[in-house]
Amino acid sequence: MAKTMQPQELIDSAVVDPAGNKLGKVGNVYLADATHQPEWITVKTGLFGTKESFVPLSGAHTDKDGVHVQVDKDAVSDAPRIDADGHLSPEESTQLYQHYGLPVPRTSPDGRMGDRTQGRDPAMGGRGRAGMDAGTRGKADKDAMTRSEERLNVGTEQVETGHVRLRKYVVTEEQQVTVPVRHEEVRIEREPIKDGQRGAEIGEAEQDVVLHAEKPVVSKESVPVERARLRKETVTDEQTVSGKVRKEQFEVTDDEGKKHRRS
Known part of the structure; x- marks a missing residue:
């Protein structure tokens, strides 16, 4: 990498593959135990x-439009699903290295691998969004409460x-047509x-004259x-x-039952 990546600068950055496809945004940063440098990131994908x-992050670099990684979109989509809970087991690390075709690093005597510490920067004193170690992150997750809500997904079907x-x-109808007709009449000329x-x-004496008439x-x-x-055509209207959706709200009350804040 051209320069040292700082975990706090990577959080929420766009992630771009070699073809220019945007994969998502950085959710968490994982540091190598040996170098304390960013080695893995998690990318937020899927709906919402x-x-x-x-x-x-091997071979990756940062740019004004985000973090450019060396793996493509399909490889990320097919990556093993591992919970980003601040801790990677040796088995999970090996599974990820093998999926991306990267050499698996040697484990330390205590069985740890170089990517198991999640996003801690010494300059941040172990604090910040990307600055919790596995124990602190685990405790924070245990004490945290997740608020969820429903959203309408609207589409069309034929x-x-x-x-x-x-x-x-x-049908039979009556028609009347006026037609001019001629007929002959007799008159005596004297x-x-x-x-x-x-x-x-x-x-x-007598004279016989034949008369004619048109009919x-x-x-x-x-x-x-x-x-x-018959011909079909498609027209578009709106x-x-x-639909009714549910969402959860937070409410804080004290020992006396007084409500202090809702969100």
């Missing part, structure tokens, strides 16, 4: 940072809402006999007028959902 995964069918059927024309003999003729034919088909 509820999970912590151990990540080695459900079937119904069926739509397109069907054609036949013209006078001019002088000098020979007269006809008197007698009976409406109705016929039907089927012609296409339009085409129709719906408001609500």
Whole structure:
């Protein structure tokens, strides 16, 4: 590492893998017993940072955008799940070293490994967020009370809402159309006999004339007028959902039962 990393500076820093993926934020810092230098960090992952995964600081460096480690996101996601309770057993340490392909350090005569002390910086006097040893951290955790609350996780799912069918059927309706028609009529045309024309003999005669008339003729034919088909389209609107969630509150009372503070 280019410079000595201070545990108090690492807490809550962003953790970035070699590909630039942000893995989460630093939760705890673990120091090596032999050098008292940061050797492991826990990264808060999962929804709301509820999970912590151990990540080695071997080859890591800090930058303005966080801590750049030498292991990728998949390796961190698949890391063994070990409780970040301020103490690593030799078996847990060996399991982590082997997972990341790192050489396992030799144990001291008392069986301790170099990464079992959690985040204590001599300059901090054993205090601070990253400055508790395993015993102090264990006692603090034992005396602490965790407040939890429920949160709404809202998403969407696709459900079937119904069926739509397109069907054609036949209806009969009455139509009236006005059509102009022609017919023939008879009229007598008279013209006078001019002088000098020979007269006809008197007698009976007749003339037959055929009359014609037009009449409406109705016929039907089927012609296409339009085409129709069903097509689905997706529209987006907004719906408001609500739900009741529970959360815990802290309340401090004295021996007389007086409430001093709620949060």
